[in-house]
Amino acid sequence: MGKLVKLVIKDKIAEVTIDNPPVNALNAQVIQELDETVEVIKGEEVGAVIITGAGEKAFVAGADISQFPSLNSDTGKKMVQTGQRVFDKIAALPIPVIGAIDGFALGGGCELALVCDIRIASEKARLGLPEVNLAIIPGYGGTQRLARLIGEGKAKELIFTADAVMAQEALQIGLVERVVPAGETVNAAREMAQKILSKGPLAIRKAKQAIDEGLKGSLRDGLDIEADLVGELFATEDLKEGATAFLKKRKPNYKGL
Structure with missing residues (x-):
């Protein structure tokens, strides 16, 4: 570099x-x-x-x-x-x-x-x-x-x-x-x-976002941010893959989608 x-x-x-x-x-x-x-x-x-x-x-x-x-x-x-x-x-x-x-x-x-x-x-x-x-x-x-x-x-x-x-x-x-x-x-x-x-890449990003943004405001503000981000993750393919892999007892194949 x-x-x-x-x-x-x-x-x-x-x-x-x-x-x-x-x-x-x-x-x-x-x-x-x-x-x-x-x-x-x-x-x-x-x-x-x-x-x-x-x-x-x-x-x-x-x-x-x-x-x-x-x-x-x-x-x-x-x-x-x-x-x-x-x-x-x-x-x-x-x-x-x-x-x-x-x-x-x-x-x-x-x-x-x-x-x-x-x-x-x-x-x-x-x-x-x-x-x-x-x-x-x-x-x-x-x-x-x-x-x-x-x-x-x-x-x-x-x-x-x-x-x-x-x-x-x-x-x-x-x-x-x-x-x-x-x-x-x-x-x-x-x-x-x-x-x-090895974890869900979108979840890692959202977790960091939730913590960093949540700490800037009140607990209520943070909880609202957390809920919004959880909602976004429920619409992802990775969430469905993670749940399916867990239920089928196999390793998940996350694609960041």
Whole structure:
């Protein structure tokens, strides 16, 4: 794909690898290549996405701090708005996005992890938002997505103190969904993606849509969205195939129709 962001699509799984040594920092080129990569994925027949970082040192260890002194109020705002736009595009993909986190996921790297639907961390992973150490705050969605994921109080603690958490604590507070041995995150993500791909593809898309859209409003709003989407699924061939396969005790053959 790009020089710093690699894309491999195999068996309907898109693997996106950020490869920007030594710590896979999110500079302007990485952000641009991520944007381009998402556009490619949107045009392919893909059922799941895995995002990871090259090597075992870092998933993504933050933004490129060397650019900060040259930024002013306007250029700094434009920089974070660009990052937010690209991260929003990743989050808006209608298919599951799995983060395979090995090593450091700090600052922008933690924010990229937050964009994923599911996060799998290695036992040596370390996640945090240390921006206040540099007299700045998270700008790629960290103040918003972290609070929504783990709760307001814990999010404020991590952001105000700039403390990073190890994988097991991240699991306990709901920052990641699974912890695996070092070096096994991508394999674990592939296994999960393959399991997801064995399910009804339209149902997976509608489930993600129901959760994401439902969380934006009240419980009643969410229930209405859920009912609408269930109704849409009852009109699909996949629903009939799934029910028939269950009753006949055979494996379903879903076609996404």
